[in-house]
Amino acid sequence: MSQDAKPLVRRHRGDFHWEGVDVLKYKQDDTTPFRDVTRQVLFDAQDPPAQLRYFEVAPGGWTTLERHEHVHAVMVIRGRGTCLVGDQAHAIALHDLVNIPPMTWHQFRAAADEPLGFLCLVASDRDRPQLPRDGEAETITKPFDTLGNP
């Protein structure tokens, strides 16, 4: 898709949907565990070779617990929730910024009563996520216990 074939302005139609932007399944792979997450690709650039995506996690939902070599640069633009980055969990809210370094376990969880919507900047060419081995997830996500229910 060439840059100049794209519409120059795509309006926000309300409720975090945009003109000409499809709401996609979060993962193509149906065996990967997650709950109530959608994905929208807002920008898909060649230079820089990067995508800016909008993910929305419905109240009580969560993204896949995973790690990979590629990094994520995240900004919350809706609601609130929590995130795991390595061995620490954090309460996150509107406009907070999150860096996910290489090979760092991470997961985003929406609050029970609010969605969590965030922008995620990522390289176009990137490695596939790794999932925890059987029984490993409980230990990795232990830091969430320190937060209670934000």
Added chain:
Amino acid sequence: MSQDAKPLVRRHRGDFHWEGVDVLKYKQDDTTPFRDVTRQVLFDAQDPPAQLRYFEVAPGGWTTLERHEHVHAVMVIRGRGTCLVGDQAHAIALHDLVNIPPMTWHQFRAAADEPLGFLCLVASDRDRPQLPRDGEAETITKPFDTLGNP
């Protein structure tokens, strides 16, 4: 600056300022025309080699009228205003998306009574902007006249 030396979570301190993010001059070059614009670098990545910046134009202010080979991917996250992209001007508001293609004249203007704050994704390695020649700006910015005062 290595990815993993950065703080993992940088909180929004309110009013579009963030922990550990400096509010910078919009342009280093004092001879370039603009009015009431600040710049904050939110993410500075190596892979993708990209920066995500937050620009804020105060009410009545405007960015430099310019063009360059590198592209901009923009999302409004505060207020409202207008933008010129090539030969068309557009009213823009919260969460609207704007693509600036290569070598396309562009300018962002805040509304008279509201700031215009936007994220701008850009390649780390990019060409310098070109400015209009003397007397050219008035013709290039003519499309703004069609919008009235949004």
